Amino acid sequence: MRENLHRFFRAARGVGVHVSPAESIDAMRAVSQVGFSDRIILRDALLLTLAKSQDEKLALGDCFDLFFSQPEPRQEQPEGADQGSAQEADQASSSGAANDAGGSPQQELGPLAQMLLSQDRNAIAAALASAAGAASLSDIRYSTQRGIFSSRILDAMGLQRLRDELDQLTATNPALAERLRAALDALRELVRDTVSQGLALYAREEAENLRNEILRNAPLARIERRQVAEMRALIRQIARRLRERYSKPRKRQRRGHLDVRRTLRRNAAWGGVPFLTAWKRKHRDRPRIVALCDVSGSVAQVSDFFLLLIHSLHEVVDDVRSFAFSSHLVEVSEILESKSPEEAMAEIMSKVGFGSSDYGSSLVDFEKEFMSTLTPQTTVIVLGDARSNNLDPRADILRRISERSKRLVWLNPEGRLAWGFGDSEMPRYATFCSVVRQCATAQQLERAVSDIVATYQ
Amino acid sequence: MADQKASTSIEAVESGLAAQGYIASRQIATAVYLSQQIEKPILVEGPAGVGKTELAKAIAAWRGKKMIRLQCYEGLDEAKALYEWKYAKQLLYTQILKDKLGEVLGGAQTLHAALDQLHDFGDVFFSKEFVEPRPLLQALEQPGGCVLLIDEIDKSDAEFESLLLEILSDFQVTIPELGTVSAITPPTVILTSNSERDLGDALKRRCLHLHIGFPEQRLEERIVESRVPGISQTLRRQMVGFIHEIRSLDLKKLPSVSETIDWARVLVLLQATELDTDIVKDTLNVLLKYEADIEAATPQVTTFIAKAARSNVFG
Numbered sequence: 001m002r003e004n005l006h007r008f009f010r011a012a013r014g015v016g017v018h019v020s021p022a023e024s025i026d027a028m029r030a031v032s033q034v035g036f037s038d039r040i041i042l043r044d045a046l047l048l049t050l051a052k053s054q055d056e057k058l059a060l061g062d063c064f065d066l067f068f069s070q071p072e073p074r075q076e077q078p079e080g081a082d083q084g085s086a087q088e089a090d091q092a093s094s095s096g097a098a099n100d101a102g103g104s105p106q107q108e109l110g111p112l113a114q115m116l117l118s119q120d121r122n123a124i125a126a127a128l129a130s131a132a133g134a135a136s137l138s139d140i141r142y143s144t145q146r147g148i149f150s151s152r153i154l155d156a157m158g159l160q161r162l163r164d165e166l167d168q169l170t171a172t173n174p175a176l177a178e179r180l181r182a183a184l185d186a187l188r189e190l191v192r193d194t195v196s197q198g199l200a201l202y203a204r205e206e207a208e209n210l211r212n213e214i215l216r217n218a219p220l221a222r223i224e225r226r227q228v229a230e231m232r233a234l235i236r237q238i239a240r241r242l243r244e245r246y247s248k249p250r251k252r253q254r255r256g257h258l259d260v261r262r263t264l265r266r267n268a269a270w271g272g273v274p275f276l277t278a279w280k281r282k283h284r285d286r287p288r289i290v291a292l293c294d295v296s297g298s299v300a301q302v303s304d305f306f307l308l309l310i311h312s313l314h315e316v317v318d319d320v321r322s323f324a325f326s327s328h329l330v331e332v333s334e335i336l337e338s339k340s341p342e343e344a345m346a347e348i349m350s351k352v353g354f355g356s357s358d359y360g361s362s363l364v365d366f367e368k369e370f371m372s373t374l375t376p377q378t379t380v381i382v383l384g385d386a387r388s389n390n391l392d393p394r395a396d397i398l399r400r401i402s403e404r405s406k407r408l409v410w411l412n413p414e415g416r417l418a419w420g421f422g423d424s425e426m427p428r429y430a431t432f433c434s435v436v437r438q439c440a441t442a443q444q445l446e447r448a449v450s451d452i453v454a455t456y457q
Numbered sequence: 458m459a460d461q462k463a464s465t466s467i468e469a470v471e472s473g474l475a476a477q478g479y480i481a482s483r484q485i486a487t488a489v490y491l492s493q494q495i496e497k498p499i500l501v502e503g504p505a506g507v508g509k510t511e512l513a514k515a516i517a518a519w520r521g522k523k524m525i526r527l528q529c530y531e532g533l534d535e536a537k538a539l540y541e542w543k544y545a546k547q548l549l550y551t552q553i554l555k556d557k558l559g560e561v562l563g564g565a566q567t568l569h570a571a572l573d574q575l576h577d578f579g580d581v582f583f584s585k586e587f588v589e590p591r592p593l594l595q596a597l598e599q600p601g602g603c604v605l606l607i608d609e610i611d612k613s614d615a616e617f618e619s620l621l622l623e624i625l626s627d628f629q630v631t632i633p634e635l636g637t638v639s640a641i642t643p644p645t646v647i648l649t650s651n652s653e654r655d656l657g658d659a660l661k662r663r664c665l666h667l668h669i670g671f672p673e674q675r676l677e678e679r680i681v682e683s684r685v686p687g688i689s690q691t692l693r694r695q696m697v698g699f700i701h702e703i704r705s706l707d708l709k710k711l712p713s714v715s716e717t718i719d720w721a722r723v724l725v726l727l728q729a730t731e732l733d734t735d736i737v738k739d740t741l742n743v744l745l746k747y748e749a750d751i752e753a754a755t756p757q758v759t760t761f762i763a764k765a766a767r768s769n770v771f772g
Contacts, residue, residue: 022662026495033494034463034487041464044487052661054502054668244655268544 001036002028003133010138011067011201012050015059016208019050039068066201110161116183117176124187128194131156137198141206149195154188212237216443220302221413231442232341235305238446239312246316246453287453288319288377290405292366294384295348296326296357302413302439304345306383309449311336316453321373324348325362326355331370357387359425360394367397374404379452383411383439386419386426393425395432402432407455411439411448466490479508479515480680488667489516498625498646500610500656500664506713507669509649510608516645517604525599525644526606527592529613535620539630541589547582583634593624594638602642610660611653618660625663671713674701680714685721695732696721698765703744703754712744719743732762 005028009019019027027049034045043064051057115123135152162184169177215227215234223231262278291310293303303324310320324332330352335344374380380401386393402408410433412419412426419426430436439448471486481489489512492499501509517524527538565571590598596605607621624630628640648664650656672680677697681688697717704711712720720743729736737758745751 018658020662026497029495030491033491034467038464040483041467041487044484045491048484048488048491048665048667052658052666053655057666057668269542269547271548 005031007138008046008064008067009050011063012060014202014206015063017051017056017060017063023050063201066197109165110158112158112162113165113180116162116180116187119183124190127157128153128190132194132198137195138202140195140198141203142210143199143203143207146192146195146199149198150188150191153191153195157187216446217441219413219440220305220442220445221299221440223301231305232308234442235309235445236312238442239309242313242446242450242453243316245450287317287379287455288375289317289321289452290370290373290378290380291320291322292329292362292380292382292384293322293324294326294357294359294382295324295353296355299357299383299385299413300349300353302445303383304341305442306411306439306445307332307336307345308341309445310381313449313453321370323366323370324352325357325365326352327358327361328352328355329362329365356389357384358391359384359386359388360392363394363397363401367400371400371404374401376404376406378405379407379409379455380405381409381411381452382429382433383413385412385414385424386410386429387423388425390423393428395425395428398429399432402434407434407452408432409434409448409452410436411445412436413440414438415440463490473519474512474515475683477515477518478683479511480676480683481512481515482669482672482676485512485667485669488665492645492665496628496643498648498664499667500648500650500661501667501669502650502652503669504671504711504713505651506715507671508714509669510606512669513604513606513647513649516647520604520645522601522645523599523603524606525592525596525603526608528608529610529617531612531614533613533617537591538593538617538620539591540594540632541591542583543587543589547587550582585635588632588635593621594630596644596646597624597628597630597638597640599644600641602640603644605644605646607646607648609651610648611650611656615657618657622659622663625660671704671711674698677701677714677717681717681721684718685725687725688721689730692724692729692731693721695762695765696724699732699737699761700744702757702761702764706754706757708745708750708753709747710745710750716744732765734759734762737762 006024009024009027012019027046030045030049031042034041036042043061046064047057047060051060109117112127115127131153134156135149137149137153140146140149162180166177166180166184169180211230212234215230218227220231257280259278259280263274263276264272266276266278267274289310291307293307294300295303307322307324310317310322313320320333321331322333322336323329332344332348332351335347338344339347382398398408410426410429414424414426415438418424419430426436435451437444437448439445467483467486467490470490471481471483474481474486474489488499491497501512503509513526514524562571562574565574588594592605596603610618610621625646628643629637631637671677674697677700678693681693681697700712700717700720720740723740723743724736727736727740738755741751741754741758745754
């Protein structure tokens with residue numbers, strides 16, 4: 001049973017629950033207290049000791065159900081085969097009787113063949129489980145490994161010997177060979193199911209990591225429609241990571257004014273002579289962000305993900321004001337706060353999207369109406385390709401924005417090589433930006449936002 | 458055999474807590490049983506008002522132990538949580554003992570000899586008599602054990618969590634001047650959190666993690682029954698059914714168990730025999746704590762009452 005628990009821990013790691021050795025020891029101790037007989041109590045005990053959050057509890061609960069339901073499909077499968085060939089079973093009993101009378105050739109058969117012929121489900125299940133252990137099924141990582149693991153398990157169960165026997169029987173006892181062959185097919189199916197289940201249990205995280213890794217480096221602007229939902233999930237994951245990293249209380253700077261009250265109390269032991277000083281804590285700064293996003297053409301998708309990311313950083317960021325523009329500029333903060341990401345983006349698009357971009361007049365719009373949102377604590381982020389269709393770029397407005405704010409960051413989905421060619425105004429704008437970065441993939445997006453937040457730490 | 462013992466022990470926990478008026482679900486009882494058996498603290502998470510703090514009180518009352526409570530807040534430090542030196546007493550004693558010190562040191566000829574003699578007294582002023590024990594140290598010093606409730610740990614600073622690690626895993630604290638103080642009897646430790654911030658992995662690893670959500674209808678009825686005995690069965694069913702309907706709405710703050718109990722008390726006070734639209738609308742402010750929530754729920758009241766009544770017939 002201890003072996004089973006160890007396999008369960010591996011499965012738990014597979015679904016993303018962090019199980020350290022110390023936790024597995026705790027779980028072992030808990031299980032030794034409650035025993036295996038009551039499955040609900042066992043489940044509760046494992047959930048209590050291993051899972052560390054509500055999400056993990058859900059994942060682990062599913063994993064538990066999947067893991068401990070494993071023996072069932074193994075038993076159902078032969079049953080199906082049974083019903084399909086009821087008459088064969090009849091034959092089996094009669095031929096078995098005949099064989100007993102005629103010196104019983106069955107006894108010469110190997111253990112696997114005997115097991116298959118006797119249709120002993122429990123024995124088959126047990127043999128399969130031990131063969132799966134011998135083939136170290138819990139090491140399976142990718143779906144392409146299914147074939148090799150299946151054949152390893154069958155080999156471990158003694159397929160080679162069974163094959164030889166089948167060859168012999170085809171000559172001597174065709175009826176028996178036929179039955180054995182049907183049973184072998186059923187067994188193959190069973191093994192395939194077991195391997196699929198193993199894959200579902202142990203390889204989920206690995207497969208997910210691989211897919212996420214590919215997704216993280218895919219260009220956001222050219223992402224396929226079916227991947228959009230996955231990308232949103234990934235962005236949410238990134239947001240959570242950033243939140244966790246930056247929402248922890250920052251180390252306080254003990255500088256500035258003397259805290260007289262605390263100093264006196266602390267030094268009471270020395271008769272009030274201030275050996276140790278206590279300082280008033282310094283006010284903590286949190287980022288205030290103003291985001292200007294180009295939503296024209298190819299940049300729209302990147303802006304979409306960027307806005308989603310910025311607006312899911314509530315814990316880290318004090319205040320976000322978002323503006324979207326193509327030919328003119330509107331504020332979109334409220335739409336993004338109140339609606340789901342899909343609806344919000346659709347509404348923004350219907351308001352300002354799909355025009356040809358005009359950076360000059362959009363900047364004019366911003367200066368006229370929203371210049372007062374900028375404070376010396378604000379970080380301004382502009383996301384766009386700076387392709388203004390040869391219209392006046394009004395870089396002077398960008399200069400004023402830069403002067404009024406703490407930082408001006410420009411994120412450009414295009415590669416550095418394309419800047420300045422064609423109608424790209426990037427070099428002129430870049431003069432006034434504190435930072436200019438390329439931002440085409442989820443990974444670059446994460447780095448860019450992470451840097452922005454980090455400057456406030 | 459051990460298995461049999463476990464399930465009966467878990468039932469014993471359930472009935473023990475029930476005797477104190479705390480109706481525990483199976484998970485809660487299992488957690489309490491396990492924390493006792495493998496001596497680990499329980500970290501209880503869940504929305505406000507589902508009875509996280511009550512659990513600690515019920516355990517203390519059931520086992521007949523003292524409950525020591527440490528309420529966490531931002532800026533809580535070891536001087537308030539663990540121990541502090543009694544500075545005033547130290548000062549007073551040095552003043553009183555001044556003459557005595559003169560006598561003792563009077564025999565010494567040189568400054569060096571006086572210093573040596575002074576060393577012989579040891580750290581008189583940094584001994585146990587001058588330590589003011591705060592909740593954590595108090596909990597360790599209870600001879601018969603106790604229930605230590607560390608309430609709303611998520612409100613404290615991250616540094617404070619690290620301070621707790623030693624006490625949570627080994628039931629001991631180290632005071633630099635005195636050495637290590639171990640628990641006489643390991644206390645039962647309950648930590649509660651409203652998930653305002655994510656707690657550190659190191660802290661979580663040392664605890665059993667228990668999540669208490671809103672209870673199922675049946676369980677909540679039992680809770681109301683034990684807390685508000687004066688309420689009739691029909692009304693109890695109706696109001697719990699109504700609250701479950703309310704929880705399906707998107708509200709800022711969903712009514713939790715404590716609100717259910719308050720509402721039951723209010724209904725009993727108003728001598729209601731069954732729910733009707735008027736009485737619900739008049740008392741909705743007991744359940745919902747935001748103006749916007751009340752506005753959102755008011756149009757649904759009649760439908761919810763009907764639904765609750767219908768489920769009543771079938772349930």
